[in-house]
Amino acid sequence: MMSFTPLKKALIWGTCLLGLLLCIPNFVRQPTPSTPWRQIHLGLDLRGGSYLLLQVDLAALERDRLATLTDNVRASLLAAGLGYRNLTADSAAHAVTFTPRSPEESTPDLAAIAKMPRAVPGEFDAAARPDGSIAVTLSGEAMKARAHEALSQSVEIVRRRIDATGAVDPQISVSGPDRIVVNLPGISDPERVKALLGTTAKMTFRLLDPNASPNAPPPPGVTLLPMQDNPNEKLPVRDHVDVDGGDLTNAQAGQDGQTGQWAVNFTFDNAGAREFADVTRANLGKRFAIVLDNKVISAPVIQGVIPSGSGQITGSFTAQSATDLALLLRAGALPAPLAVIEQRSIGPELGADSIRAGAISLGVGLVLVMVFMVLFYGLFGLYADFALVLNLVLMLGILSLFEATLTLPGMAGMLLTLGMAVDANILINERIREEVKRGRTALAAMQAGFERATGTIIDSNATALLAHVMLFVFGSGPVKGFALTITIGIVTTLFTTLFVSKMLMVGWYAAKRPKTLPV
Amino acid sequence: MAVIPAFRPVLRFVRDDTRIGFMKGRFAGLATSAALSIASVVLFLHPGLKLGLDFSGGVTVEARTAGPADTAKLRTALAAAGVQAAGIQRFGAADDVLIRLDPAGSEAATQAQQAKVKSAIETAQPGSTILRIDAVGPSVSAELFRNGLLALGISLLMILAYIWFRFEWEFALSAVITLVLDLTKTVGFLVITRFEFDLVMVAAILTILGYSTNDKVVVYDRVRENLRKYRSMPLRELIDLSINETLNRTLGTSTTVFLAALPLALFGGESLSGFAWVMLFGIVVGTSSSIFIAAPLLLLMGEGRLKRAAQPPKVR
Numbered sequence: 001m002m003s004f005t006p007l008k009k010a011l012i013w014g015t016c017l018l019g020l021l022l023c024i025p026n027f028v029r030q031p032t033p034s035t036p037w038r039q040i041h042l043g044l045d046l047r048g049g050s051y052l053l054l055q056v057d058l059a060a061l062e063r064d065r066l067a068t069l070t071d072n073v074r075a076s077l078l079a080a081g082l083g084y085r086n087l088t089a090d091s092a093a094h095a096v097t098f099t100p101r102s103p104e105e106s107t108p109d110l111a112a113i114a115k116m117p118r119a120v121p122g123e124f125d126a127a128a129r130p131d132g133s134i135a136v137t138l139s140g141e142a143m144k145a146r147a148h149e150a151l152s153q154s155v156e157i158v159r160r161r162i163d164a165t166g167a168v169d170p171q172i173s174v175s176g177p178d179r180i181v182v183n184l185p186g187i188s189d190p191e192r193v194k195a196l197l198g199t200t201a202k203m204t205f206r207l208l209d210p211n212a213s214p215n216a217p218p219p220p221g222v223t224l225l226p227m228q229d230n231p232n233e234k235l236p237v238r239d240h241v242d243v244d245g246g247d248l249t250n251a252q253a254g255q256d257g258q259t260g261q262w263a264v265n266f267t268f269d270n271a272g273a274r275e276f277a278d279v280t281r282a283n284l285g286k287r288f289a290i291v292l293d294n295k296v297i298s299a300p301v302i303q304g305v306i307p308s309g310s311g312q313i314t315g316s317f318t319a320q321s322a323t324d325l326a327l328l329l330r331a332g333a334l335p336a337p338l339a340v341i342e343q344r345s346i347g348p349e350l351g352a353d354s355i356r357a358g359a360i361s362l363g364v365g366l367v368l369v370m371v372f373m374v375l376f377y378g379l380f381g382l383y384a385d386f387a388l389v390l391n392l393v394l395m396l397g398i399l400s401l402f403e404a405t406l407t408l409p410g411m412a413g414m415l416l417t418l419g420m421a422v423d424a425n426i427l428i429n430e431r432i433r434e435e436v437k438r439g440r441t442a443l444a445a446m447q448a449g450f451e452r453a454t455g456t457i458i459d460s461n462a463t464a465l466l467a468h469v470m471l472f473v474f475g476s477g478p479v480k481g482f483a484l485t486i487t488i489g490i491v492t493t494l495f496t497t498l499f500v501s502k503m504l505m506v507g508w509y510a511a512k513r514p515k516t517l518p519v
Numbered sequence: 520m521a522v523i524p525a526f527r528p529v530l531r532f533v534r535d536d537t538r539i540g541f542m543k544g545r546f547a548g549l550a551t552s553a554a555l556s557i558a559s560v561v562l563f564l565h566p567g568l569k570l571g572l573d574f575s576g577g578v579t580v581e582a583r584t585a586g587p588a589d590t591a592k593l594r595t596a597l598a599a600a601g602v603q604a605a606g607i608q609r610f611g612a613a614d615d616v617l618i619r620l621d622p623a624g625s626e627a628a629t630q631a632q633q634a635k636v637k638s639a640i641e642t643a644q645p646g647s648t649i650l651r652i653d654a655v656g657p658s659v660s661a662e663l664f665r666n667g668l669l670a671l672g673i674s675l676l677m678i679l680a681y682i683w684f685r686f687e688w689e690f691a692l693s694a695v696i697t698l699v700l701d702l703t704k705t706v707g708f709l710v711i712t713r714f715e716f717d718l719v720m721v722a723a724i725l726t727i728l729g730y731s732t733n734d735k736v737v738v739y740d741r742v743r744e745n746l747r748k749y750r751s752m753p754l755r756e757l758i759d760l761s762i763n764e765t766l767n768r769t770l771g772t773s774t775t776v777f778l779a780a781l782p783l784a785l786f787g788g789e790s791l792s793g794f795a796w797v798m799l800f801g802i803v804v805g806t807s808s809s810i811f812i813a814a815p816l817l818l819l820m821g822e823g824r825l826k827r828a829a830q831p832p833k834v835r
Contacts, residue, residue: 045790053659055626055658188649189649191634194630339626339627339630339656340626340630340654340656341626341655341656341658341659342654342655342656342659343630343633343652343653343654343655344651344652344653344654345649345651345652345653346650346651347648347649347650347651349583349648349650350581350650350651353788354788354790357786357787357788357791358787358791360782360786361782361783361785361786361787361791362782363782364782364786365778365779365780365781365782365783368778368779368781368782369775369778369779372774372775372778373775375528375529375530376528376529376530376531376532376771377528378525378526378527378528378529379523379524379525379526379527381528382523408788408790408791409719409722409791409794412783412787412791412794412795415779415780415782415783416726416776416779416780416798418779419775419776419777419778419779419780420730420733420772420775420776420779422772422775423733423768423772423775423776426768426771426772426775427737427768430765430767430768430771433535434535434764437535452744455740456736456737456740459685459736459740460732460733460734460736460737460740461733462681463678463681463682463729463732463733463736464729464730464732464733466674466677466678466681466729467674467677467678467725467726467728467729467732468725468726468729470670470673470674470677470725471670471674471721471722471725473670474666474667474669474670474673475666475667475670475718475721475722476663476666476718479718479719479721479722482719482722483722486726508525512525514525517525518525518526518527518528519527519528
């Protein structure tokens with residue numbers, strides 16, 4: 001108990017040195033880009049910035065899928081020469097339902113639907129219901145897979161959109177089954193980002209129905225959509241998508257050569273260009289609507305065949321709105337709408353104030369505890385102080401190694417750790433003192449003191465560890481940072497008190513061989 | 520380090536031979552604690568905790584106005600923008616203002632509100648800067664609240680299990696009852712001080728629980744040791760002896776934690792000082808409950824039952 005082998009000593013000092021080395025990157029610049037360099041990140045509450053929690057509207061995803069499925073079912077039935085009534089999407093049942101023209105057609109209806117292409121095997125299944133109608137039901141598994149895919153797709157698109165705004169060092173990650181966390185350091189007014197993320201940017205090119213009147217209820221397969229600039233003006237747009245904006249390869253804002261108005265120029269990929277050419281060839285003279293998120297941007301008359309796959313969208317754009325639309329089209333459409341459900345923005349001034357407040361508290365607290373230890377525990381208290389400073393160094397070192405994020409509550413956690421850390425030293429010292437009072441020799445008292453106190457130290461730290469691991473698991477945001485620093489702090493405390501300060505005390509004893517102990 | 524002279528400590532809290540009869544005051548201690556806890560529960564029911572943004576949902580905007588904050592002007596501008604401000608409050612410097620909005624019904628409405636507040640501030644006092652905006656939608660706040668309570672509950676259960684595993688059930692049960700009493704008093708403190716109850720406060724309460732448990736474990740550890748050592752000593756005397764023997768340590772550690780938290784309360788800034796004050800309160804409550812609540816409970820539950828001399832005292 002009372003001796004440290006040279007190897008053990010070397011390991012302890014080596015660990016301390018390592019901790020010190022790990023801290024260095026936080027205080028100096030990286031000499032060359034290839035030097036391994038890990039440092040603590042400052043949380044948004046310390047450096048300023050925004051935290052956004054986005055929710056993916058999975059219900060809308062399913063609604064969309066049902067709408068397309070309705071369209072596809074209609075097309076397959078018509079192609080097979082079969083009739084139907086009451087073709088509707090039933091969100092509650094996750095199904096598209098319709099009634100066959102006659103009961104005899106039920107079997108050919110089912111056969112026609114069985115032949116429809118599916119995104120994944122078993123994506124949907126048709127079955128006749130007791131009332132004679134037919135339900136085409138989406139499978140839960142397939143929708144789950146689609147939702148999962150939509151989430152990762154959304155993350156990718158969110159990343160592209162945010163990167164395009166020039167944000168520095170954004171962090172984007174998935175959280176739970178339908179959420180995305182976005183951290184934007186340095187952006188304390190994230191309105192533009194929020195506007196960009198709040199747009200689904202699903203662009204489609206669809207024909208208008210020339211026979212439908214904007215005032216009467218539209219025929220099946222046609223929907224009245226409002227104009228973007230004037231929501232009161234509605235146009236009868238076919239549900240069938242002729243060309244999908246997802247096939248765009250490029251989009252740029254620019255000014256129209258003749259009018260000088262802002263416009264968005266776009267280019268399709270090969271497949272898109274072919275479809276675009278086909279549609280324009282077959283529908284010369286008809287009106288073609290450009291629809292963005294269920295609003296019509298413009299509905300020009302097709303003047304001629306467009307073979308190259310490039311075109312221009314005009315509307316009443318400003319420089320900013322044209323640039324943003326181009327950005328959104330380049331980044332791609334979100335598979336489902338996103339909603340901001342939590343936002344926390346902190347200005348840079350407040351962050352600087354917080355760092356100052358945290359640093360002052362940490363400094364003052366450290367000094368108070370150190371003075372207390374020297375006054376109440378003498379030389380051994382001084383050793384405890386040395387271990388305490390080392391504890392802080394090791395905590396910073398480990399946080400750097402993990403490239404952890406330091407938040408204001410995290411700084412509070414560090415400070416409390418320092419207050420709690422000397423508890424182990426106090427336990428050891430009190431124990432040694434008791435043993436001395438019982439008449440033991442200096443050596444025996446120290447031995448007994450360490451031995452008896454160790455069990456208590458481990459018990460008391462284990463309970464604290466439990467409470468903070470819970471906090472880390474269930475906490476969110478800043479609280480997690482707090483729990484993390486305390487958890488790391490408990491581990492470093494055990495090391496610095498059970499090894500470092502003990503080694504110092506034992507070393508002192510070995511050098512002096514005193515008859516009495518300064519307790 | 521051997522060159523440093525072996526200087527002795529200059530201060531002590533109590534003499535080593537202190538033998539205070541704490542258990543004489545056990546009923547007074549329990550009665551006081553019960554009364555305080557009942558009062559806290561009453562306060563919790565009425566007027567209740569002031570829920571912070573994390574749990575209530577809504578919008579908080581903190582701004583530094585150009586020139587001293589003019590709350591009347593701000594109120595007019597907010598009303599004109601169609602926003603109902605729940606509170607406009609100055610804090611810290613004369614040009615710092617905090618605007619608080621009640622939770623809106625939906626996520627989208629919450630977002631719309633905060634945009635209106637920003638423009639209203641700009642209208643009322645042009646040139647103001649926004650220091651902080653927090654907007655929490657209703658679904659998130661409900662979830663945060665649930666997780667906060669879950670963390671508290673599971674922590675208590677795990678502490679119970681751990682002490683049971685390391686000691687005996689009498690120790691575990693009296694520790695957890697004491698912790699619940701500590702918890703209710705902390706809630707009462709929150710109600711009286713009107714500090715907002717938010718996620719950071721849950722962290723403070725969990726830290727208090729951790730600290731308080733730590734304190735009880737040290738006393739219990741000594742009780743267990745003395746149970747083995749003094750086989751015939753009445754439990755009441757034995758517990759008193761254990762508390763007295765660990766008194767310097769108990770006071771020492773609570774002082775260092777107190778000293779560490781004090782600067783946070785004084786200089787920690789608006790966001791951390793509430794947290795730190797609650798910590799300070801919890802340290803005082805947790806330390807005194809080890810002596811006046813946890814120990815008497817152990818005495819009540821353990822009288823004549825706690826195992827003695829499970830193994831003979833170690834002879835060296």
